[in-house]
Amino acid sequence: MDGIHDLGGMHGFGPVEREEDEPVFHHDWEKRAFGIEFFTGSRIGTTGDKGRHAIERLAPATYLTASYYEKWMLALELLLEEHGVLTRQEIARRMAELVENHDG
Amino acid sequence: MSGHRHNAPESDIALRVKAIEQLLTEKGIVDPAAIDLVVDYYETRVGPRNGARVVARAWSDPDYKARLLAEATPAIAELGFSGLQGEDMVALENTPEVHNVVVCTLCSCYPWPVLGLPPVWYKSPPYRARIVREPRAVLAEFGTRVADDVEVRVWDSSAELRYMVLPMRPAGTEGLDEEALAALVTRDGMIGVTAL
Numbered sequence: 001m002d003g004i005h006d007l008g009g010m011h012g013f014g015p016v017e018r019e020e021d022e023p024v025f026h027h028d029w030e031k032r033a034f035g036i037e038f039f040t041g042s043r044i045g046t047t048g049d050k051g052r053h054a055i056e057r058l059a060p061a062t063y064l065t066a067s068y069y070e071k072w073m074l075a076l077e078l079l080l081e082e083h084g085v086l087t088r089q090e091i092a093r094r095m096a097e098l099v100e101n102h103d104g
Numbered sequence: 105m106s107g108h109r110h111n112a113p114e115s116d117i118a119l120r121v122k123a124i125e126q127l128l129t130e131k132g133i134v135d136p137a138a139i140d141l142v143v144d145y146y147e148t149r150v151g152p153r154n155g156a157r158v159v160a161r162a163w164s165d166p167d168y169k170a171r172l173l174a175e176a177t178p179a180i181a182e183l184g185f186s187g188l189q190g191e192d193m194v195a196l197e198n199t200p201e202v203h204n205v206v207v208c209t210l211c212s213c214y215p216w217p218v219l220g221l222p223p224v225w226y227k228s229p230p231y232r233a234r235i236v237r238e239p240r241a242v243l244a245e246f247g248t249r250v251a252d253d254v255e256v257r258v259w260d261s262s263a264e265l266r267y268m269v270l271p272m273r274p275a276g277t278e279g280l281d282e283e284a285l286a287a288l289v290t291r292d293g294m295i296g297v298t299a300l
Contacts, residue, residue, distance in 0.1 A: 006209070007209055007210075007229050007232040007233040008207075008209030008210070008232060008233065008236045008237075009237045011233075012233075013229050013234060014230055015230060015245055016225050016228065016234070016242060016245055016246075018225045018246075019223070022223050022224065024146060024151075025143070027118065028118070029115075029118040029121040029122070031139075031147075032121050032122070032125050032139060032143075033121050034142075034143060034146070034221075035134070035138070035139030035140070035142050036121070036125055036128060036134055038142050039134045039142075040128060040133055043133045043134070044133065048263060052210075052211055055211070064229060067117075068212065073117065073120060073121055076124070077124070080124075086124070086127055086131075091120065091123050094123035094127055095119045095123045098114075098119055099114075102114065
């Protein structure tokens with residue numbers, strides 16, 4: 001598949017930005033995202049290759065601007081829907097409920 | 105990277121992940137306690153100190169080094185490091201003639217059992233795009249000057265095959281034991297973006 005993920009040799013990117021003493025995860029949600037991804041693939045009958053393919057199917061602008069674990073989660077949503085596990089509407093509804101509870 | 109607000113109620117992505125975890129937990133697909141365990145494992149048990157022990161052993165034991173370069177996966181497993189994202193390992197020896205550096209141009213493939221999870225820059229578009237086109241320029245950004253008569257080899261990892269660099273042993277370390285040697289080995293040295 002020839003897509004935006006095939007970055008090798010492309011021009012136009014700036015310097016490699018590094019972080020001193022970088023933590024393994026930058027946010028708690030990244031830890032949860034890593035763990036969710038770790039278990040979900042095999043439980044819903046998908047594979048690492050399909051997971052990578054799902055990341056490669058994200059829109060190019062999203063691919064270049066989303067953080068690494070954001071891409072994982074967006075790709076996972078795609079797979080969850082395609083495997084009939086969860087719909088985006090269910091996820092959106094739960095997010096709205098979490099906000100309500102947070103405010104309440 | 106997109107900007108994440110830290111003290112705001114909760115970012116969209118944090119909320120999204122929480123919603124997904126709750127829904128998948130309710131469906132019995134994930135178990136939050138199991139997620140805690142796997143996160144702890146990759147935060148505290150796996151990391152470049154593992155790879156450093158492999159390098160220190162190779163520097164100290166010529167027979168081990170020969171096994172590592174001939175067939176890295178079982179040689180690394182001798183020290184107890186194996187598993188996910190390290191099923192097929194290749195060790196690349198730096199020499200006075202050759203400097204090796206590793207990338208995954210397509211994504212983020214990285215040898216988890218010996219180096220842990222990759223840093224953000226390794227997964228970033230600039231590194232993936234540029235290290236294969238202008239490796240010496242990128243290495244220079246890391247403070248690594250490779251002499252013109254030294255060949256630079258860039259190795260593109262895949263989902264199946266993962267690389268680690270065996271750096272050159274620093275001069276003046278002849279008297280050091282394995283533990284002291286391991287302390288000299290860095291993650292970036294084993295990716296190949298720096299020399300030791």
